[in-house]
Structure formats: structure tokens, C-alpha cells
Amino acid sequence: MENAISLVNVNKDYAGRRILHQFSMHVRKGAIHGFLGPNGAGKTTTLKILNQLLQLDSGDCHLSGVVGFLPEEAPLYKDMLVRDYLMFCYEIKTLNQLTKMEILEKVEDVINRCGLNHFEKRLIRHLSKGQKQKVGIAQAIVADADIIILDEPMVGLDPIALIELRQLLKSLVPEKTILLSSHQLHEVELLCDEVTFIKDGRAIASGTLAQVQAQFSQWNRRKWIARVGDFSEQFKQELIDNKMISSLEYKTIINDPWAKFELEIFLANTENNGFNLSRFLAQEKIGLISFKEEEVDLETMFNYLNQTKAEECN
Amino acid sequence: MQLKAIKILVKKEIKDSIMNPFLYIVCGLFSLVMGWLFFNYLLSSRDLSTVNIREQVITPFFGNLNFVFLFICPLITMQSFSEESKSGTLDQLISSKLSLSDIIWGKIISSMFVVLMLVFLTLIHLTILFNSGFNDWGIVFTAYVGIILSTLSYVFVGCFFSSLTENMFVASLMTFTFLMGSMLLVISVNSTQNVMLGMMIQYLSIPIHYEPFAKGVLRSYDLVFFMSFYLLFFLMIKKSLEARKW
Numbered sequence: 001m002e003n004a005i006s007l008v009n010v011n012k013d014y015a016g017r018r019i020l021h022q023f024s025m026h027v028r029k030g031a032i033h034g035f036l037g038p039n040g041a042g043k044t045t046t047l048k049i050l051n052q053l054l055q056l057d058s059g060d061c062h063l064s065g066v067v068g069f070l071p072e073e074a075p076l077y078k079d080m081l082v083r084d085y086l087m088f089c090y091e092i093k094t095l096n097q098l099t100k101m102e103i104l105e106k107v108e109d110v111i112n113r114c115g116l117n118h119f120e121k122r123l124i125r126h127l128s129k130g131q132k133q134k135v136g137i138a139q140a141i142v143a144d145a146d147i148i149i150l151d152e153p154m155v156g157l158d159p160i161a162l163i164e165l166r167q168l169l170k171s172l173v174p175e176k177t178i179l180l181s182s183h184q185l186h187e188v189e190l191l192c193d194e195v196t197f198i199k200d201g202r203a204i205a206s207g208t209l210a211q212v213q214a215q216f217s218q219w220n221r222r223k224w225i226a227r228v229g230d231f232s233e234q235f236k237q238e239l240i241d242n243k244m245i246s247s248l249e250y251k252t253i254i255n256d257p258w259a260k261f262e263l264e265i266f267l268a269n270t271e272n273n274g275f276n277l278s279r280f281l282a283q284e285k286i287g288l289i290s291f292k293e294e295e296v297d298l299e300t301m302f303n304y305l306n307q308t309k310a311e312e313c314n
Numbered sequence: 315m316q317l318k319a320i321k322i323l324v325k326k327e328i329k330d331s332i333m334n335p336f337l338y339i340v341c342g343l344f345s346l347v348m349g350w351l352f353f354n355y356l357l358s359s360r361d362l363s364t365v366n367i368r369e370q371v372i373t374p375f376f377g378n379l380n381f382v383f384l385f386i387c388p389l390i391t392m393q394s395f396s397e398e399s400k401s402g403t404l405d406q407l408i409s410s411k412l413s414l415s416d417i418i419w420g421k422i423i424s425s426m427f428v429v430l431m432l433v434f435l436t437l438i439h440l441t442i443l444f445n446s447g448f449n450d451w452g453i454v455f456t457a458y459v460g461i462i463l464s465t466l467s468y469v470f471v472g473c474f475f476s477s478l479t480e481n482m483f484v485a486s487l488m489t490f491t492f493l494m495g496s497m498l499l500v501i502s503v504n505s506t507q508n509v510m511l512g513m514m515i516q517y518l519s520i521p522i523h524y525e526p527f528a529k530g531v532l533r534s535y536d537l538v539f540f541m542s543f544y545l546l547f548f549l550m551i552k553k554s555l556e557a558r559k560w
Binding site: 080 | 316318319322323326330333334401402403405406407408409410411412558559560
């Protein structure tokens with residue numbers, strides 16, 4: 001399958017610190033690709049390199065088409081009308097020898113596509129946050145961009161604006177390719193066909209959600225949920241000492257007549273299929289009520305990655 | 315460098331300036347100050363002969379005009395790059411099809427448009443002189459050439475400092491300090507015994523190169539200084555913008 005974006009072994013140093021280490025990422029043409037990682041992982045640096053706002057020190061960067069970029073803070077001239085601003089963006093991004101009417105026609109098409117019709121003649125400073133984000137996306141696609149790069153486009157949006165933005169982004173594929181950097185993991189799960197995790201400047205997982213979940217299991221991250229009659233720090237320590245688990249969180253529950261605690265457990269290794277653990281929890285002092293393996297969601301993976309060094313994942 | 319690209323940016327910048335009420339406040343204050351100065355110079359001149367007007371009105375009037383621009387130019391140029399950088403629109407311009415030279419010329423030309431608008435306001439004083447029988451238009455011509463060259467150098471300095479910081483007030487303050495320093499260089503010439511050093515310091519001062527124009531003298535020596543000055547600051551602005559990619 002053809003890639004719209006290919007980054008291979010990219011290195012970038014900034015202010016004496018290495019931001020990207022042999023970073024590689026491939027984005028399939030026509031996909032919505034989630035780009036995830038904790039703050040300071042190197043996401044914005046990568047996006048700036050893709051938009052040619054930063055030079056890479058070494059490695060290869062290949063883009064198959066025109067790039068439109070929406071940074072975290074939409075680059076808007078607040079004293080311009082929405083329509084005039086988009087016309088200006090079109091002009092500086094294409095430098096075409098078109099007449100004003102022809103440019104207006106192109107801009108009107110983007111205005112309709114992004115649903116800006118009812119505020120196209122308003123000053124940008126008078127728009128809501130959600131409307132500004134829509135204008136930001138419109139400026140990214142106004143010059144017939146093939147690849148749209150969005151850095152945290154969902155920050156500060158209310159639920160209605162989020163739904164509208166989601167619909168807008170979905171309507172743009174497969175004609176365009178979208179690379180979406182976001183901390184809104186639920187939105188990424190709803191929108192993206194594939195994701196890349198970045199940590200300490202290294203790509204530690206990449207592919208479709210199913211592929212990344214499979215990769216996550218290989219990092220010994222199988223998650224189990226157990227409900228028990230009793231539990232304490234002493235039992236937790238015993239499990240850790242016996243190397244049966246890598247982490248365990250427990251909380252009290254009140255709506256269950258039998259179980260008093262719910263445990264969220266990550267096993268210590270893949271060979272351990274939960275059998276030993278269930279036997280341990282089934283002892284009389286603890287009293288196992290229920291025990292099941294859970295599918296790992298993006299949030300769990302993200303939390304794990306946030307607490308683990310990138311080298312440990314590779 | 316593409317003329318179409320510069321035209322697009324200049325058109326947008328000029329439209330922004332015209333829509334900004336700040337411009338009209340500056341215009342009003344500028345007219346008030348220049349009108350008051352002109353009135354005083356006229357009043358203090360003993361008679362309205364051409365020689366008298368030339369020495370007691372035109373030369374000091376244009377001398378002061380240059381001094382007033384030393385305060386106004388930092389205000390005009392302070393947001394040229396810093397505000398764009400702060401709002402993220404500078405990255406948008408840089409990643410567009412505009413080259414860095416297009417962006418720099420666009421900013422310089424649009425800032426000069428505002429300066430020329432203010433210079434245009436001073437024509438009213440010369441119309442008064444014209445109606446009084448004054449006919450030495452040579453000095454008026456050189457003085458206007460001088461003021462345009464001098465303010466263009468101020469605009470280059472302002473745009474350079476604006477490209478260094480996201481805070482427009484810091485940019486304005488740095489520009490003003492630099493221009494004032496350039497003016498005060500003349501004083502330091504007197505404090506040195508070294509003739510060579512004195513000449514070198516004198517050469518670096520902008521007002522020294524402007525003065526002959528206000529007196530009706532047009533020298534290639536001063537033109538070379540201004541052209542070199544523009545080239546130096548143009549390259550420095552370009553380097554400052556390129557440094558964003560490092």
C-alpha cells in the first residue's frame with residue numbers, strides 16, 4: 001500500500017538535546033493516522049519537520065503531496081473576515097495567476113465543505129473556539145492539500161464542536177490523508193485507522209489499532225480484572241515478590257453484595273496465563289468472586305508508555 | 315523574489331494598517347507636533363525671504379521630522395514579525411510559497427507605506443510656504459529624499475528587532491535604544507582624540523548621513539552608507555528567520 005508520509009531514521013537535536021532518535025513512521029495514503037505520546041516526546045518537532053518548519057539533522061522524510069498544517073494554536077489573523085483570511089491563505093500557498101472571482105470560487109468550495117457558511121463574513125476574533133478550529137482546518141485544506149497535519153485540534157472544544165470536527169475530518173478521507181496528534185484518546189480511537197506511539201523521540205509502536213494491541217501484549221501487558229472478598233497491601237506485596245504481576249491497582253466497591261474489592265492487574269510475563277494468579281486469588285483469605293481478561297484500550301497503553309522507558313518497549 | 319508574492323502580503327498588511335485605529339491616533343499626534351514645530355519656526359524667522367526660510371524653517375523642520383520618526387518608527391515596526399510569531403502566522407507564511415525575501419520585503423514595504431503616509435501629511439506645511447512665495451524646491455526635494463532614506467533605515471532596524479522576539483514592546487524598546495544610540499554616537503565623537511576612530515564612529519551614525527540631505531546636499535557617500543545599511547539589516551532579518559528552522 002502506498003504511503004503518504006514516510007519518515008526513516010530521523011534524528012533531530014534541539015538546544016543540545018536529542019529530540020528524535022532514529023525515528024521512523026509511515027502513514028498510509030487516505031488514512032487517518034493517530035500520533036500519540038506524552039508531552040515532550042517529540043510529536044510537535046516531528047510535525048514541524050513534516051511541515052518544513054524545522055530541518056532534520058539526518059534521516060529521510062518523504063511526503064507524497066501538498067501539506068496543510070494546523071498547529072496547536074490555529075494561525076489566524078484575528079482582524080480579518082473568515083472569507084478574506086481563506087482567500088489570503090489560498091493566494092500565499094499557491095501564488096496562482098487566478099482572478100479574484102476564481103479564488104473566491106475555490107474558497108467558497110472549502111467554506112461549504114467545512115461548514116463555515118454562517119460565519120464566513122464575520123471577523124475571526126468574534127468566533128468561538130470550535131469555529132476557529134474549523135477555520136484552522138479550512139486554511140489547511142484551502143490550497144488543495146493532500147496531507148493534512150493536525151496538532152491537538154480537539155483541545156478546548158465542547159462536545160458539540162468535537163462531534164462536528166470528527167464528522168468534518170471523516171468527510172475528508174480517503175481523498176486526503178490526515179495525521180492527527182492528540183491526547184484525546186477516546187477521539188483517536190473513534191477516528192483513527194492506525195496509530196503511532198512516540199516516546200523519548202522513538203517510535204515504539206505503529207500500525208492499526210489491532211496490531212498495536214497485539215504489540216502491547218508482547219510487552220507483557222495483559223490486563224485482568226478480578227473481584228474479591230478481601231484484599232490488602234500484604235497480598236499485593238506477596239504477588240510482586242513472587243513475580244506474578246508487574247502492577248496492581250485495587251479499589252473498594254460498594255454495589256456488590258459479595259465482592260468488596262476490584263483489582264486491575266497486569267501480569268508479569270506472557271507465559272503466565274492467569275492460572276497461577278487465579279489460584280492465588282482463590283485462597284480462602286481473599287475469596288475470588290470473578291476473574292476476566294480485558295482488552296487493552298488506548299488509555300491503558302498510553303498510561304503504560306508514559307511510565308516506561310522507550311528502550312524497554314523496543 | 316516574486317513581485318506577486320510581495321504584492322499579496324503588502325496588500326494584506328496595508329489593509330490591516332488602515333483598519334487599525336492606532337494609525338489614526340499616530341497621524342493626529344504627528345500632525346499636531348509637526349504643525350506646532352512648523353508654526354514656531356515660521357514665527358521665529360525674521361522675514362519670509364527664501365534664504366531665511368531655507369535656513370531657519372526648512373532645515374530645522376526636516377531635522378526635527380527625522381527626530382520624531384526615531385520615536386514613531388519603532389511603534390510602526392514593532393509588530394511586523396513579533397506579533398506574527400506570537401500568533402503562529404509567521405510559520406504559516408514561512409511554510410507557504412512565499413520566500414523569506416518576499417516576506418521581508420512585504421513587511422518593509424508595508425511599514426514604509428505607513429511612514430510615507432505620515433510624511434505626506436507634512437506636505438500641508440510646504441503648501442503654506444508655496445503660497446508665501448517660497449521657490450527653492452531643490453532643498454525640499456533633497457530633504458524628502460533624505461527623510462525617506464533615513465526612515466527606511468529605521469524600518470529595517472525595527473523589523474530586525476521585531477524578528478528577534480515575540481514581545482512587540484521589547485522589540486519597540488530595542489529598536490528605539492539602537493536608534494537613539496546611533497544618534498548619540500555623534501556626541502562620543504567629540505570625546506575621542508583619535509581622528510580615525512572619530513571618523514569611523516561618525517560614519518556609523520544615521521543622523522550624520524541624513525543631515526546633508528536636510529541642507530540640500532546630495533552625496534553619493536551617504537547613499538552608499540544607506541544602501542549598505544539596508545543590505546546588512548536585510549541579511550540579518552533573513553538570518554534571524556532562517557534560525558527558526560535550526
